[in-house]
Amino acid sequence: MSVIETADAEGGVSLHQRILSDISEKILSGAWAPGHRIPFEHELSAQYNCSRMTVNKALSQLAKAGLIERRRRSGSFVRQPQSQAAVLEIHDIRVEVEALGLPYRYERVARHKRRSDAEDRALLELGAAGPVLALECRHFAGKRPFAHEQRLINLAAVPEAVDEEFLAIAPSPWLIGRVPWSEAEHRIRAVGADKRIAAALYIATGAPCLVVERRTWSAEHPVTHVRFTYAADSHTLVARFRPSQG
Amino acid sequence: MSVIETADAEGGVSLHQRILSDISEKILSGAWAPGHRIPFEHELSAQYNCSRMTVNKALSQLAKAGLIERRRRSGSFVRQPQSQAAVLEIHDIRVEVEALGLPYRYERVARHKRRSDAEDRALLELGAAGPVLALECRHFAGKRPFAHEQRLINLAAVPEAVDEEFLAIAPSPWLIGRVPWSEAEHRIRAVGADKRIAAALYIATGAPCLVVERRTWSAEHPVTHVRFTYAADSHTLVARFRPSQG
DNA sequence: GTGGCGATTATGTATATACATATTGAAACG
DNA sequence: CGTTTCAATATGTATATACATAATCGCCAC
Numbered sequence: 058m059s060v061i062e063t064a065d066a067e068g069g070v071s072l073h074q075r076i077l078s079d080i081s082e083k084i085l086s087g088a089w090a091p092g093h094r095i096p097f098e099h100e101l102s103a104q105y106n107c108s109r110m111t112v113n114k115a116l117s118q119l120a121k122a123g124l125i126e127r128r129r130r131s132g133s134f135v136r137q138p139q140s141q142a143a144v145l146e147i148h149d150i151r152v153e154v155e156a157l158g159l160p161y162r163y164e165r166v167a168r169h170k171r172r173s174d175a176e177d178r179a180l181l182e183l184g185a186a187g188p189v190l191a192l193e194c195r196h197f198a199g200k201r202p203f204a205h206e207q208r209l210i211n212l213a214a215v216p217e218a219v220d221e222e223f224l225a226i227a228p229s230p231w232l233i234g235r236v237p238w239s240e241a242e243h244r245i246r247a248v249g250a251d252k253r254i255a256a257a258l259y260i261a262t263g264a265p266c267l268v269v270e271r272r273t274w275s276a277e278h279p280v281t282h283v284r285f286t287y288a289a290d291s292h293t294l295v296a297r298f299r300p301s302q303g
Numbered sequence: 304m305s306v307i308e309t310a311d312a313e314g315g316v317s318l319h320q321r322i323l324s325d326i327s328e329k330i331l332s333g334a335w336a337p338g339h340r341i342p343f344e345h346e347l348s349a350q351y352n353c354s355r356m357t358v359n360k361a362l363s364q365l366a367k368a369g370l371i372e373r374r375r376r377s378g379s380f381v382r383q384p385q386s387q388a389a390v391l392e393i394h395d396i397r398v399e400v401e402a403l404g405l406p407y408r409y410e411r412v413a414r415h416k417r418r419s420d421a422e423d424r425a426l427l428e429l430g431a432a433g434p435v436l437a438l439e440c441r442h443f444a445g446k447r448p449f450a451h452e453q454r455l456i457n458l459a460a461v462p463e464a465v466d467e468e469f470l471a472i473a474p475s476p477w478l479i480g481r482v483p484w485s486e487a488e489h490r491i492r493a494v495g496a497d498k499r500i501a502a503a504l505y506i507a508t509g510a511p512c513l514v515v516e517r518r519t520w521s522a523e524h525p526v527t528h529v530r531f532t533y534a535a536d537s538h539t540l541v542a543r544f545r546p547s548q549g
Numbered sequence: 550g551t552g553g554c555g556a557t558t559a560t561g562t563a564t565a566t567a568c569a570t571a572t573t574g575a576a577a578c579g
Numbered sequence: 580c581g582t583t584t585c586a587a588t589a590t591g592t593a594t595a596t597a598c599a600t601a602a603t604c605g606c607c608a609c
Contacts, residue, residue, distance in 0.1 A: 073592080077405075111592085114593095128559085129560050129600070129602055130557085131558095131602070245513070247511040247538075248511055266493055292493075293492040294491040319563090343588095353564085354565065356566095357563065373589090373591090375590045375591080378589065379589090
């Protein structure tokens with residue numbers, strides 16, 4: 058390798074930028090699937106004939122953007138690609154269904170109390186392990202399933218949920234009446250239905266679904282994480298706003 | 304300055320991180336107003352007793368986050384608060400793509416001026432027939448299509464759009480700079496890709512997609528209707544809020 | 550087996566250095 | 580007087596190096 062050789066004659070783009078876009082191209086194109094281990098820093102620096110620092114700069118940015126996950130001693134791995142933006146609005150399913158003029162019905166499918174596992178903690182953004190309540194429910198519009206609900210409740214924040222079976226009342230209205238929320242985060246995306254969702258919503262596996270995930274905090278404490286899944290033809294989120302000034 | 308003196312005994316947080324948060328604190332608190340020139344890299348490196356590279360790392364991140372603007376030979380300056388209405392920022396696709404660290408590219412696929420048909424009037428909520436501009440565009444992240452855009456512009460509300468080809472600039476930024484909007488409505492849903500969308504986004508027919516439609520009004524006049532379609536694996540909308548009313 | 554423990558390894562952060570690039574301001578020139 | 584040139588300056592990108600840190604692997608003792 059030459060000493061201090063600047064500007065790799067790469068059309069104005071800096072090297073770490075080129076490395077970055079090469080790798081993200083591989084990821085977004087699917088050539089490197091989620092879970093795939095991307096080459097080590099020292100391998101890439103050999104491949105691109107540059108220093109490890111340059112590779113590190115690119116990989117750090119990819120990690121910050123959420124495309125890859127880095128693990129010491131193990132390497133860097135492709136994550137589920139996702140970009141971020143913001144949208145607003147909150148919804149109550151009973152109200153939505155009744156607005157359609159259809160009879161609403163609620164069904165609790167499952168309920169488990171357990172000590173939070175790693176996935177639970179990730180979903181709730183919990184630091185330490187603790188008791189959680191896991192719920193699975195369905196919401197019907199007329200005879201058709203309208204939405205599937207998977208929910209986690211942090212029992213450290215809402216201990217009285219232990220005594221509720223959620224057979225007659227859905228978790229959302231129960232929580233809203235009890236726990237004032239100070240912050241909420243929504244994630245909205247499209248997915249293909251997996252087998253479980255397909256069965257729950259009476260649709261084909263792989264059929265497009267809208268997924269709305271919501272995380273709620275009350276005074277800095279994570280309260281609940283919920284994932285609603287709707288069949289594509291059953292649901293449109295609507296949000297109206299006026300501009301706010303800076 | 305000492306030689307290779309690691310871990311400045313600063314409670315686990317890295318130095319560049321501390322510099323970054325110190326400066327953003329100054330900016331967000333208002334102590335350094337927009338337009339204020341923040342200290343030069345060499346001044347900060349003296350102040351923090353560290354190398355210029357470390358300061359550079361912090362400032363580069365601040366620039367990428369949009370808090371400051373850097374000008375060669377002149378220094379770094381606090382930017383005007385970018386608190387554009389959440390909605391606008393949301394669907395500025397260029398910003399989303401660049402936040403991923405990927406090169407953004409825009410392409411106009413088609414442009415037609417016509418008298419509004421029934422479908423156009425439904426989409427724009429127009430009462431009477433009138434001239435509209437129909438556009439089809441694509442937004443790329445790296446080499447992959449990131450979003451497909453179908454747009455209608457009400458020429459009665461924005462007559463000067465007739466003279467714009469939209470080859471170099473995308474409709475969103477063009478409109479934002481020209482037409483103040485007073486109200487917007489969003490509709491978000493999942494669909495299976497039809498043939499046209501599948502071809503445009505390099506995905507299979509029927510593959511799940513996220514569709515975001517936006518209608519905008521300016522002083523009661525419908526301005527534009529736009530439909531963005533994203534491949535399922537490329538996009539997640541994220542929104543955080545605090546309760547403002549109820 | 551299995552439980553601990555040290556060696557190994559990949560990433561994380563920092564350093565000093567080198568040169569490129571863009572921009573500014575002032576000096577030199579026609 | 581305007582223009583051109585040039586040096587100074589701040590940022591931009593890259594290098595080689597050094598050491599910290601965390602996680603894993605394999606070895607060894609029990």
